[in-house]
Amino acid sequence: MKYVIIGAGVAGVTAAETVRKIDSDGEIVLIGKEQFLPYKRYLLTEFFCGTISKEQLFSLSCEDLKRLKITFRKGQLAKSVDFENKKVKLFHNETVSYDKLLIATGGKPRIGPALRSFEKNLQLYYSLEDILLIKEKLDSVRTCVVFGQGLSTLDLMAGLKNLKKEVIYITKKPRAFFPLLQSNSDVDVHQFLSEKGVKIITNDRPVSVEKRDDKFIVETFNGEKLTADLVFAWDDYRPNIRFLENTKIDRKIGILVNEQLRTSVEDVYAAGDCAEIYHPKIKNYWINFGYPNAIEQGETAGKNMTGLNENYRIRETLVFHVLGKPFEARWWE
Amino acid sequence: MKHKELSIRFCGIAGDGVVSSGKILAGTVASIGLFVMVNDIYSAEIRGLGKSTTTVRFSGKKIHSMGDGVDLLVGMAGKESISELVEVKSGGAVIYESSEPGELVEGESLAGHIPPDVRGYAVPLKRLANEASGSNRGRNIVAIGALCYMYSLPPEIFINHITKLFQRKGESVVENNVKAFRLGYDYCQENYPLREEFDLPAAGEAKKLISGNEAVARGAMNCGLQIYAGYPITPATKIMEYCAKDLPPLGGWTIQVEDEIAAISTVVGSWFAGKRAMTATSGPGLALMSEMINLAVMAEIPAVIVDVQRGGPSTGLPTKVEQSDLNIALYGGAGDSPRVVMAPADSEESYSGIQLAFDLAEKYQTPVIFLSDLFLGQRIETAILKEKIDRNRSTRKKATAEDLKNYVRYQLTDDGVSPWIVPGESGAFYTVTGLEHNLQGNPNYEAEVHQSMTEKRHRKFESMIQDIPPADVIGDEDAAIGIASWGSTIGAILEGMEIAREKGVKSKLIKSIMIHPQHEESFRRFFDSCQRIIVAEMNFQGQYAALLKSRYGIKPVEMHLPAVNPVSPKAIAQKIMEVNDELTQ
Numbered sequence: 001m002k003y004v005i006i007g008a009g010v011a012g013v014t015a016a017e018t019v020r021k022i023d024s025d026g027e028i029v030l031i032g033k034e035q036f037l038p039y040k041r042y043l044l045t046e047f048f049c050g051t052i053s054k055e056q057l058f059s060l061s062c063e064d065l066k067r068l069k070i071t072f073r074k075g076q077l078a079k080s081v082d083f084e085n086k087k088v089k090l091f092h093n094e095t096v097s098y099d100k101l102l103i104a105t106g107g108k109p110r111i112g113p114a115l116r117s118f119e120k121n122l123q124l125y126y127s128l129e130d131i132l133l134i135k136e137k138l139d140s141v142r143t144c145v146v147f148g149q150g151l152s153t154l155d156l157m158a159g160l161k162n163l164k165k166e167v168i169y170i171t172k173k174p175r176a177f178f179p180l181l182q183s184n185s186d187v188d189v190h191q192f193l194s195e196k197g198v199k200i201i202t203n204d205r206p207v208s209v210e211k212r213d214d215k216f217i218v219e220t221f222n223g224e225k226l227t228a229d230l231v232f233a234w235d236d237y238r239p240n241i242r243f244l245e246n247t248k249i250d251r252k253i254g255i256l257v258n259e260q261l262r263t264s265v266e267d268v269y270a271a272g273d274c275a276e277i278y279h280p281k282i283k284n285y286w287i288n289f290g291y292p293n294a295i296e297q298g299e300t301a302g303k304n305m306t307g308l309n310e311n312y313r314i315r316e317t318l319v320f321h322v323l324g325k326p327f328e329a330r331w332w333e
Numbered sequence: 334m335k336h337k338e339l340s341i342r343f344c345g346i347a348g349d350g351v352v353s354s355g356k357i358l359a360g361t362v363a364s365i366g367l368f369v370m371v372n373d374i375y376s377a378e379i380r381g382l383g384k385s386t387t388t389v390r391f392s393g394k395k396i397h398s399m400g401d402g403v404d405l406l407v408g409m410a411g412k413e414s415i416s417e418l419v420e421v422k423s424g425g426a427v428i429y430e431s432s433e434p435g436e437l438v439e440g441e442s443l444a445g446h447i448p449p450d451v452r453g454y455a456v457p458l459k460r461l462a463n464e465a466s467g468s469n470r471g472r473n474i475v476a477i478g479a480l481c482y483m484y485s486l487p488p489e490i491f492i493n494h495i496t497k498l499f500q501r502k503g504e505s506v507v508e509n510n511v512k513a514f515r516l517g518y519d520y521c522q523e524n525y526p527l528r529e530e531f532d533l534p535a536a537g538e539a540k541k542l543i544s545g546n547e548a549v550a551r552g553a554m555n556c557g558l559q560i561y562a563g564y565p566i567t568p569a570t571k572i573m574e575y576c577a578k579d580l581p582p583l584g585g586w587t588i589q590v591e592d593e594i595a596a597i598s599t600v601v602g603s604w605f606a607g608k609r610a611m612t613a614t615s616g617p618g619l620a621l622m623s624e625m626i627n628l629a630v631m632a633e634i635p636a637v638i639v640d641v642q643r644g645g646p647s648t649g650l651p652t653k654v655e656q657s658d659l660n661i662a663l664y665g666g667a668g669d670s671p672r673v674v675m676a677p678a679d680s681e682e683s684y685s686g687i688q689l690a691f692d693l694a695e696k697y698q699t700p701v702i703f704l705s706d707l708f709l710g711q712r713i714e715t716a717i718l719k720e721k722i723d724r725n726r727s728t729r730k731k732a733t734a735e736d737l738k739n740y741v742r743y744q745l746t747d748d749g750v751s752p753w754i755v756p757g758e759s760g761a762f763y764t765v766t767g768l769e770h771n772l773q774g775n776p777n778y779e780a781e782v783h784q785s786m787t788e789k790r791h792r793k794f795e796s797m798i799q800d801i802p803p804a805d806v807i808g809d810e811d812a813a814i815g816i817a818s819w820g821s822t823i824g825a826i827l828e829g830m831e832i833a834r835e836k837g838v839k840s841k842l843i844k845s846i847m848i849h850p851q852h853e854e855s856f857r858r859f860f861d862s863c864q865r866i867i868v869a870e871m872n873f874q875g876q877y878a879a880l881l882k883s884r885y886g887i888k889p890v891e892m893h894l895p896a897v898n899p900v901s902p903k904a905i906a907q908k909i910m911e912v913n914d915e916l917t918q
């Protein structure tokens with residue numbers, strides 16, 4: 001049996017490990033487009049702030065991959081899938097055939113149409129590559145402008161403050177707001193950020209980000225003109241499924257799966273931030289974000305790929321860590 | 334990560350521009366004063382067929398060998414490059430082609446074999462080359478652009494070098510190549526922004542690049558080579574090519590003869606006529622030359638024979654290196670047949686050494702066998718040549734008016750060297766023969782004559798000591814571990830010693846371009862100062878070790894290094910550590 005997993009995030013890695021536990025002989029191919037060993041994305045801010053080392057980010061070492069007999073195709077992008085012939089086509093045109101396929105490509109920040117023409121001047125905060133590139137510049141960075149609504153934005157701001165950088169946060173809302181649960185109601189995020197020294201601009205949004213010498217000039221809808229060393233901005237977080245365009249697999253925002261994480265195509269599964277799972281209670285699909293969920297989904301998908309029939313239990317909430325402090329949230333973005 | 338040195342290998346097949354990639358990269362970094370060494374490896378005897386690789390290693394510090402492993406593999410040919418992956422260091426990188434049309438079969442692509450501790454960079458080399466010039470030809474330049482970004486090298490130095498290099502071919506060629514370079518650079522910048530750094534020292538004066546073979550040819554021409562006679566053989570042919578191009582304009586001759594016997598005969602004949610002459614060959618050719626070399630010994634006619642060693646015996650391994658012709662060089666003659674044997678360690682020594690070879694041959698009227706090897710001969714390196722140009726140089730012991738009164742060709746002298754006149758010079762006639770002869774040169778088989786003539790022929794080697802350089806001792810003088818070696822293996826030893834030193838183990842090396850005769854006193858002193866001696870060389874029998882054992886009575890640890898590929902400095906370091914462990918136990 002040949003198991004191919006696209007995406008070497010927590011969901012993909014957990015699935016690979018799970019498959020190996022059950023099927024000691026099957027061939028496992030893990031395809032990840034990033035230039036690193038599989039790592040824990042949710043710890044990136046800890047690494048950014050220097051509380052953990054780069055090595056502590058990695059979830060599998062070269063020795064682990066060898067021991068688990070996992071062929072890791074590092075830095076290789078899946079550019080399409082031929083479901084009829086059960087083949088994954090890679091960026092360099094090599095095809096990898098599969099018997100069982102798991103798509104665990106996660107999600108990534110998306111820059112909306114308003115800011116897209118300034119993409120070159122915007123910094124994302126999502127991958128280890130982003131963090132390493134930011135770290136290279138960090139010494140010469142004093143002021144950062146941040147725009148976005150998601151939890152990773154909150155994480156980023158906390159990280160930047162921790163590194164003693166000036167942070168200007170722009171939000172479309174009347175107050176800084178993040179989708180934290182009632183259980184955290186003792187925490188007023190707006191106040192929390194203000195107290196940490198974050199300057200908050202409300203009811204506004206950036207309309208242009210131009211580079212001038214070593215600085216960036218941010219203009220907002222309300223006419224504010226800000227100067228920054230780095231500008232972090234994205235609009236939302238979307239599943240990485242563009243490579244499935246023109247295929248028959250059912251999808252909405254993410255890939256649609258049933259409770260067993262099976263997609264509409266036989267022998268193809270999806271797990272983690274790229275999967276939209278059928279929620280029997282609300283009778284609709286939703287993305288069950290967050291790393292603990294991705295781990296559980298990876299495990300369920302891994303088991304079912306080997307022939308088991310296990311159901312994944314939807315989580316209503318996710319736990320999000322801002323510099324070690326756990327927050328409960330319902331939505332990621 | 335900041336690299337103090339980088340080793341980059343291009344791998345491809347005919348038409349991929351592998352060799353020119355190496356030249357461009359090496360030329361560029363040498364142009365800003367870095368030290369470089371380039372080694373090409375061909376799998377087939379005939380260049381341009383099958384797979385080939387070129388490896389460029391460069392640093393701000395002098396480079397002595399190709400080191401261990403490569404930091405970057407540029408896989409111009411995907412499938413053929415797979416077997417090169419084992420050479421990529423952990424943490425190293427691979428550039429692979431991502432614009433192959435159609436479908437690549439699983440497992441046949443280079444990418445599919447890259448181990449997880451190595452980074453793979455997919456770069457559409459062909460697509461970008463076509464964008465630049467409308468053909469695949471600039472793929473190698475695209476790759477150079479990509480690696481320039483990857484290691485944060487300044488692009489201007491490449492653009493300057495490419496411009497200079499292609500200027501002759503016209504503006505559009507320059508433009509296309511610069512564009513190809515830019516496209517590779519920009520592609521990496523956009524897709525792989527995270528990059529490593531090369532610790533670039535302040536730009537220094539441009540350095541010259543030269544191969545061992547070229548250094549031999551240049552050295553010979555610059556000290557008065559007049560006749561080159563040879564028969565092509567890998568890996569020595571280049572010497573003839575240089576001489577063919579550059580010797581005639583200097584008033585000399587290059588003759589390609591029908592075989593190696595004709596080549597050595599031409600050389601001996603030329604020297605007989607007083608002309609500085611040389612041939613270059615490899616092991617099989619040297620075997621064929623044995624008898625004529627013997628004639629030169631017996632008739633006391635100089636000859637300079639370069640043997641660019643390859644794997645043997647017989648036709649052996651034409652494209653692989655080995656240092657296994659020492660025995661034939663030293664002993665490959667009938668009778669008591671002494672000859673000078675020299676072995677340079679690098680291009681600088683190849684240049685100065687071949688000039689010394691001519692001087693010794695001419696002064697002492699004896700053949701000199703100059704043992705280079707495939708790795709040394711073919712590799713290109715930055716060298717600081719002690720340029721000596723004197724086409725009229727002569728070390729001949731000429732006959733004085735007194736000598737000419739009653740000239741005898743083989744006059745017995747204290748130093749064993751007889752005054753020598755050549756045909757055409759007035760005042761004397763003499764016989765030359767391969768038979769044992771008397772002072773006049775006439776055949777003579779009497780016991781006393783044979784004894785005194787044999788002694789004379791050997792006495793020259795004792796006198797020669799005054800003209801040969803003393804051996805060099807390199808490393809920590811107080812080290813207990815001493816190493817002796819010869820030829821191109823020296824480079825790997827110097828680096829192996831450095832690795833061991835970084836780990837706290839000291840050692841020292843004795844090296845001499847002279848294999849026979851040697852400054853025995855300096856060797857004895859060196860061996861006496863060591864508790865343990867390692868003799869390392871690239872052959873199975875331990876030919877140099879055997880010589881040193883019989884000459885100095887030492888009992889060394891012998892490293893008979895596997896031939897075929899240049900020696901690994903790490904293997905040397907490991908041996909030094911092992912010997913150190915034994916010593917300190």
Ligand SMILES: Cc1cc2nc3c(=O)[nH]c(=O)nc-3n(C[C@H](O)[C@H](O)[C@H](O)COP(=O)(O)OP(=O)(O)OC[C@H]3O[C@@H](n4cnc5c(N)ncnc54)[C@H](O)[C@@H]3O)c2cc1C
Nearest residue numbers: 007009010011033041042078105106272273290291294321
């Ligand atoms: C800064 C930050 C902090 C976070 N903190 C928390 C937290 O505290 N708590 C929490 O629950 N969640 C947190 N998250 C979210 C969490 O990291 C994700 O929910 C989780 O990583 C999802 O796992 P996954 O395996 O589905 O996807 P990912 O971890 O995103 O992995 C998917 C992988 O697939 C690769 N890929 C994508 N497309 C392709 C392709 N076509 N071919 C090959 N490979 C491809 C991607 O490059 C990626 O490496 C955080 C996220 C960020 C960015």
